[in-house]
Amino acid sequence: MPTAPEGRPSPEPCRVTVTKEGPLLLDGPVEVTLDDGTVVRSERFTVALCTCRRSRAYPWCDTSHRRRTKR
Structure with missing residues (x-):
């Protein structure tokens, strides 16, 4: 596990x-x-x-980015 400059273990990176x-x-x-x-x-x-x-729930995605298709 990598160590932080202070010698403590670094947390795992966020994916x-x-x-x-x-x-x-x-x-x-x-x-x-x-x-x-x-x-x-x-x-x-x-x-x-x-x-x-x-998104109406910004910063969380509510799928508003999806293009609407005409029927």
Whole structure:
């Protein structure tokens, strides 16, 4: 296990998966600091972070990025 500069063991890195047309997927739990300083937390195993800012649950993805198809 790698060590931090202080000689303590470093925590495992967070895995982030970049998707082609969707959210960033992170191994949870995660804390996100928003631009206004608010900190939000998710305890989920995998967390989807919105990158398009269309989500009503921002910063969490609610699949608003998906294109709607006409029938």
